[in-house]
Amino acid sequence: MSGQYLQINNNVSQSELQKNIELFNNNGNKGKWLIKYYADWCGHCNLMSTEWNNFIENNKDNLLKKGISVVEIEEKNIQNLKHNNDIYGYPTIRIIENGQQKGTDYAGKRDEEGFSNFALQEISGGRK
Numbered sequence: 001m002s003g004q005y006l007q008i009n010n011n012v013s014q015s016e017l018q019k020n021i022e023l024f025n026n027n028g029n030k031g032k033w034l035i036k037y038y039a040d041w042c043g044h045c046n047l048m049s050t051e052w053n054n055f056i057e058n059n060k061d062n063l064l065k066k067g068i069s070v071v072e073i074e075e076k077n078i079q080n081l082k083h084n085n086d087i088y089g090y091p092t093i094r095i096i097e098n099g100q101q102k103g104t105d106y107a108g109k110r111d112e113e114g115f116s117n118f119a120l121q122e123i124s125g126g127r128k
Contacts, residue, residue, distance in 0.1 A: 003031070003064040005056075008081070009074035010040075021080050024071055028083035029099030032068045034119050037092040039075040045091045048110035055115040063119060093118070 004027075006020040036052065038045040056070065063070055073081070075090060083099065093106035093115070108114040 003067050003069035005060055005064060006071040008077045009072060021077065025082045031098065033096040034063065034068055034070045035094055035096060036072045037075065037087045037090060039090045042090040048091060051111045052115060055112040059116055059119065068119065
């Protein structure tokens with residue numbers, strides 16, 4: 001089963017935003033999800049955005065083929081989600097499997113290599 005890529009932010013049309021919220025609400029507790037929670041006002045989030053975008057561009061197809069879904073969630077949309085998983089700061093990057101957090105939130109260097117290592121370790125089952 002392949003994964004899906006969703007944006008729950010203002011980078012998509014209102015109709016696509018509503019569709020993505022519905023898809024995540026219906027499927028966020030099924031399978032593996034790599035989730036980035038961020039805020040547009042957050043300096044750390046803005047500083048890492050280029051590296052995250054490079055990571056997505058270079059790894060999205062591989063993640064989706066391996067059944068890892070990817071979702072980017074802007075903080076102003078969290079209240080519309082059934083699966084918000086207690087966010088305490090931004091950015092927060094975590095992996096959810098079948099509705100449960102797997103391991104700890106990402107705490108490494110905010111660059112493409114760090115994000116890739118975090119996600120690809122999950123694909124190979126290397127994280128505990």
